[in-house]
Amino acid sequence: MYSIGQVAEMFGMPVSTLRYYDKQGLFPNMERVSGIRKFSEQEIEALRVIECLKKAGMEIKDIRKFMDWCSEGSSTYPQRKAMFEERKAHMEAEIARMNRILDMLKFKCWYYEQAIRDGNEEKLAAMIPDELPKDIRAIYDSSHEK
Amino acid sequence: MYSIGQVAEMFGMPVSTLRYYDKQGLFPNMERVSGIRKFSEQEIEALRVIECLKKAGMEIKDIRKFMDWCSEGSSTYPQRKAMFEERKAHMEAEIARMNRILDMLKFKCWYYEQAIRDGNEEKLAAMIPDELPKDIRAIYDSSHEK
DNA sequence: ATAACACCTAAACCTAACTTCAGGTCAAGA
DNA sequence: TCTTGACCTGAAGTTAGGTTTAGGTGTTAT
Numbered sequence: 001m002y003s004i005g006q007v008a009e010m011f012g013m014p015v016s017t018l019r020y021y022d023k024q025g026l027f028p029n030m031e032r033v034s035g036i037r038k039f040s041e042q043e044i045e046a047l048r049v050i051e052c053l054k055k056a057g058m059e060i061k062d063i064r065k066f067m068d069w070c071s072e073g074s075s076t077y078p079q080r081k082a083m084f085e086e087r088k089a090h091m092e093a094e095i096a097r098m099n100r101i102l103d104m105l106k107f108k109c110w111y112y113e114q115a116i117r118d119g120n121e122e123k124l125a126a127m128i129p130d131e132l133p134k135d136i137r138a139i140y141d142s143s144h145e146k
Numbered sequence: 147m148y149s150i151g152q153v154a155e156m157f158g159m160p161v162s163t164l165r166y167y168d169k170q171g172l173f174p175n176m177e178r179v180s181g182i183r184k185f186s187e188q189e190i191e192a193l194r195v196i197e198c199l200k201k202a203g204m205e206i207k208d209i210r211k212f213m214d215w216c217s218e219g220s221s222t223y224p225q226r227k228a229m230f231e232e233r234k235a236h237m238e239a240e241i242a243r244m245n246r247i248l249d250m251l252k253f254k255c256w257y258y259e260q261a262i263r264d265g266n267e268e269k270l271a272a273m274i275p276d277e278l279p280k281d282i283r284a285i286y287d288s289s290h291e292k
Numbered sequence: 293a294t295a296a297c298a299c300c301t302a303a304a305c306c307t308a309a310c311t312t313c314a315g316g317t318c319a320a321g322a
Numbered sequence: 323t324c325t326t327g328a329c330c331t332g333a334a335g336t337t338a339g340g341t342t343t344a345g346g347t348g349t350t351a352t
Contacts, residue, residue: 003328004328004329005328036329036330098237102241112227120220149299160341180348181301
């Protein structure tokens with residue numbers, strides 16, 4: 001059993017955030033002893049899951065739904081699995097999107113390297129994609145397609 | 147030369163957003179004819195860059211700085227390049243982070259698949275990482291390391 | 293000429309996820 | 323005793339990135 005201050009310390013987050021999460025219903029089974037929150041192993045594990053789901057881009061209200069499912073027992077396994085599947089698909093799409101952005105950034109880095117070398121953007125502004133060096137062309141294509 | 151309405155149409159965004167961007171100084175050289183905004187090729191290109199930088203996680207005020215550098219001419223090539231390099235590093239770190247989250251999600255998907263098959267989490271709760279199937283173990287490791 | 297549009301502005305409003313504030317309880321140490 | 327520190331609450335404040343509203347101008351179609 002941990003106090004809110006200990007948990008805040010363990011997870012490196014402010015106490016106010018933990019109280020906020022509690023208020024949002026993220027710890028549906030948390031005990032209290034004369035008004036004071038007691039974090040058990042269950043809440044610690046919940047907090048680990050919360051961190052993961054937040055990083056996966058989930059909103060608090062959807063995380064609450066998940067926590068409620070956990071309280072409801074084994075009948076909600078399918079919903080919980082579906083939620084993770086949906087998150088997985090979302091995450092894969094995000095990563096693909098970010099790789100395209102990364103290629104754009106790589107292209108821009110190359111671009112300014114050339115501009116600095118030439119002292120201006122004249123040559124680059126006039127350059128058509130077909131004239132790009134082969135490796136840069138590949139980056140250019142992957143960041144400009146679709 | 148395009149009107150704000152045409153540009154909004156072209157980029158699939160509300161007119162209010164374009165006005166907001168303008169107010170934030172994202173089009174430092176935009177012309178006006180008797181009060182009415184005229185978007186030239188320069189602003190269209192700026193908007194494409196804005197979309198890219200936003201997707202790369204940049205804040206409006208930093209995008210404004212970039213636009214200002216662009217107005218200042220070739221003396222700011224080094225700053226602009228440095229900005230893209232910094233964004234590139236940031237993006238690479240983000241993608242790495244997201245891949246770790248993705249592995250966590252894959253593990254959770256596997257976990258609930260097992261739980262549904264078994265009807266409960268007993269076997270899984272008792273399972274120590276060393277007992278995980280080899281392929282799942284790899285995912286588990288990559289999502290729990292560091 | 294009058295209504296419908298597209299444009300303009302400043303200012304208020306919105307949302308998520310917190311954070312800060314003001315005020316209050318309770319236990320332990322000097 | 324008194325004051326320090328950890329806990330509690332509800333409510334208000336914060337931030338980013340817009341969106342909405344209210345009120346006004348100017349051009350075009352009927």
